[in-house]
Amino acid sequence: MYIGAFDIGGTKTIIALADETGKIYESEQFVTDTRDCREHLRVCCGIFRKQLHKCGLSSEDVSGIGVNLPGIVDREKGVLLRAVYAGWTDIPVKAWLSEMLGVSRIVCENDVNSCAVGELRFGLGREYKNFGWMTVSTGVGGAVVCDGRLVRGAHGYAGEFGHLKVEYENPARCPCSQLGCLEAHGSGTALTRMISEAVLEDEDFGAAFQAIGETPSGAANAKLAEAGNAKAREIFEKAGEYLGKGISYYTNILDPEAVIIGGGVAASLNWLMPGIQRSIRKYTFAQMQDVKILPTALGYEAALMGAIAIAAE
Numbered sequence: 013m014y015i016g017a018f019d020i021g022g023t024k025t026i027i028a029l030a031d032e033t034g035k036i037y038e039s040e041q042f043v044t045d046t047r048d049c050r051e052h053l054r055v056c057c058g059i060f061r062k063q064l065h066k067c068g069l070s071s072e073d074v075s076g077i078g079v080n081l082p083g084i085v086d087r088e089k090g091v092l093l094r095a096v097y098a099g100w101t102d103i104p105v106k107a108w109l110s111e112m113l114g115v116s117r118i119v120c121e122n123d124v125n126s127c128a129v130g131e132l133r134f135g136l137g138r139e140y141k142n143f144g145w146m147t148v149s150t151g152v153g154g155a156v157v158c159d160g161r162l163v164r165g166a167h168g169y170a171g172e173f174g175h176l177k178v179e180y181e182n183p184a185r186c187p188c189s190q191l192g193c194l195e196a197h198g199s200g201t202a203l204t205r206m207i208s209e210a211v212l213e214d215e216d217f218g219a220a221f222q223a224i225g226e227t228p229s230g231a232a233n234a235k236l237a238e239a240g241n242a243k244a245r246e247i248f249e250k251a252g253e254y255l256g257k258g259i260s261y262y263t264n265i266l267d268p269e270a271v272i273i274g275g276g277v278a279a280s281l282n283w284l285m286p287g288i289q290r291s292i293r294k295y296t297f298a299q300m301q302d303v304k305i306l307p308t309a310l311g312y313e314a315a316l317m318g319a320i321a322i323a324a325e
């Protein structure tokens with residue numbers, strides 16, 4: 013049987029036709045239209061129908077569809093309760109999709125949870141059964157896998173790494189409205205802020221970006237770090253220290269084998285690592301300091317593989 017994977021993010025959407033082994037037959041990426049969710053889902057269904065047709069299949073050949081949603085999801089009902097970035101609330105995704113496609117098995121999941129499930133089934137989870145997943149990009153999201161199962165918690169919020177408090181002396185404001193959260197100090201947004209502040213303070217650092225023909229950004233900072241720029245490395249290490257602090261809190265409670273990092277900032281993991289390890293040595297109980305910090309084995313496809321995994325479960 014075949015599987016549909018709908019990875020609907022706040023900015024981009026990927027629709028794919030796959031099977032239970034994770035093999036992808038067709039896949040198409042496009043911009044998420046946040047104006048009208050029902051209309052966006054209609055477009056998703058049109059693309060999926062085209063993919064089925066291209067492979068000589070119909071919706072009767074589909075055993076289920078996994079749907080990643082960028083917010084808080086009621087899994088039982090298949091309702092997207094709230095997606096802050098897209099501005100969607102109370103969307104009956106499961107009901108609408110099953111009506112549009114005639115497929116009854118529609119499994120909805122929060123996109124970060126889905127990444128962890130994808131990693132569990134198709135990535136490093138084949139090796140590790142106790143791990144934390146962290147998406148480090150604009151914000152910091154997380155999920156927790158214990159004994160080979162995703163932990164959801166009482167409200168479905170388990171694994172919110174982003175809102176662990178990591179800075180008390182000079183705390184920055186987090187989008188959640190609290191001060192000093194990991195998301196405010198270790199995310200891509202925080203890196204950008206640290207880089208801009210450093211450029212204002214240090215002319216030479218600004219000149220270093222100009223010299224490589226780049227405006228200051230996380231990706232450009234990685235280029236400078238690569239070229240040996242001490243300031244660029246220091247910024248990554250600082251962000252890494254905060255990430256390592258959050259990782260330590262989690263490790264002390266759940267004793268995981270690994271923490272797996274995905275999201276755009278994961279590409280700079282090498283440069284974050286000295287700071288991460290410094291904090292682990294400082295804040296993690298001695299017997300658990302060998303916790304492995306690894307980039308996702310699924311790269312940018314983690315969420316899409318997650319959508320396949322939740323439908324195949």
Ligand SMILES: [Zn+2]
Binds near residue numbers: 174175186187193
């Ligand atoms: Zn927060």
